[in-house]
Amino acid sequence: MWSWLWPIVVGVLIAKALTTWVFGFAYVPSSSMYPTIPNPCRILVDHVATEVQKPHEGEVVLFHWPDDPSQIFVKRVIGLPGDTVYIHGGHVYVNNKELSEPYLQEKNNAYWQPYIHGTWGPYHVPAGHYFMLGDNRPVSDDSRDWTHKYVPLDYIVGRADMVVWPLSKFSVIQQ
Numbered sequence: 001m002w003s004w005l006w007p008i009v010v011g012v013l014i015a016k017a018l019t020t021w022v023f024g025f026a027y028v029p030s031s032s033m034y035p036t037i038p039n040p041c042r043i044l045v046d047h048v049a050t051e052v053q054k055p056h057e058g059e060v061v062l063f064h065w066p067d068d069p070s071q072i073f074v075k076r077v078i079g080l081p082g083d084t085v086y087i088h089g090g091h092v093y094v095n096n097k098e099l100s101e102p103y104l105q106e107k108n109n110a111y112w113q114p115y116i117h118g119t120w121g122p123y124h125v126p127a128g129h130y131f132m133l134g135d136n137r138p139v140s141d142d143s144r145d146w147t148h149k150y151v152p153l154d155y156i157v158g159r160a161d162m163v164v165w166p167l168s169k170f171s172v173i174q175q
Contacts, residue, residue: 025164026062026072032134032141033074035105036060036173042165043074043173049159055130056080057094058103059175063132064155066148074160075142076103079131079150085123087144090116092133103135103174112138120144128153 024045031039037060045062055061055077065071079085083094090107092099107116115137123143125131129150134140143149162172 024158026074026160028074031139032136033060033076034136036076036103036135037074037160037163038169041163041169044161044164045158046161047158049161050156054153055156055159057099060160060173061132062157062160063151064157065146066151066155067146069155072157073132073141075132075134075140077130078133078143079123079125081125081127081129083125083131084121085125085131086121088119088121105136114138123149125150130156 024047025042026045027040027042028037029040033039037043050061057077057080059077060074061077062072062074065073078092078099079094084096086093086096090112092101123131129152131143131149132151133142133144143151159175160173163169
C-alpha cells in the first residue's frame with residue numbers, strides 16, 4: 001500500500017508548497033479594481049515577484065490590510081516609500097507630477113463625480129511602506145480611507161498577474 005500512497009502524499013505536499021510560496025489563486029469579490037479586475041472572479045497571484053523585486057508604481061498587488069491583517073486586499077501601488085501623493089479633481093499627483101493612469105475607466109459620468117470633485121492628501125509615504133488605490137476609485141476602500149494609510153512591505157504577499165476564472169473574463173492584469 002505504501003508504494004502507491006507515498007507518491008500521492010509527496011505530490012500533494014509539493015503542490016501545497018508551490019501554491020503557498022510560488023503562485024496561488026485568490027478570489028476577488030468586490031468591484032474596487034474594476035475594470036482591471038472584474039468581479040467576482042479568481043486571479044493568479046505570483047508570490048515570488050514581490051520577493052525578488054520591490055513593488056513598483058502601477059503594480060497590482062495582494063497584501064494584508066493594515067487595519068485588519070487577517071484580511072487580504074488587492075489594489076494598485078500608487079505611492080512608493082518617500083513619495084508624496086495628492087489627489088485633486090480626479091487626478092493623482094505623485095511628487096507634484098500628474099500620474100498617467102490608462103487603466104482607469106472613463107471618468108465622465110455621474111458615478112465618478114464625487115471623486116472628481118474631491119481632494120485627498122497630501123500623503124507622505126514613510127520608508128518601507130506603500131500607498132494603495134483601487135482602480136474603481138468611487139467605491140474602493142483604499143489608503144485614502146484607512147486608519148493605517150500605508151502598507152508595510154512585509155504585508156505584501158504577491159503580484160496579481162491574471163484573471164483566470166470565469167474563463168469568459170480571462171485576461172492579463174495591466175501592471
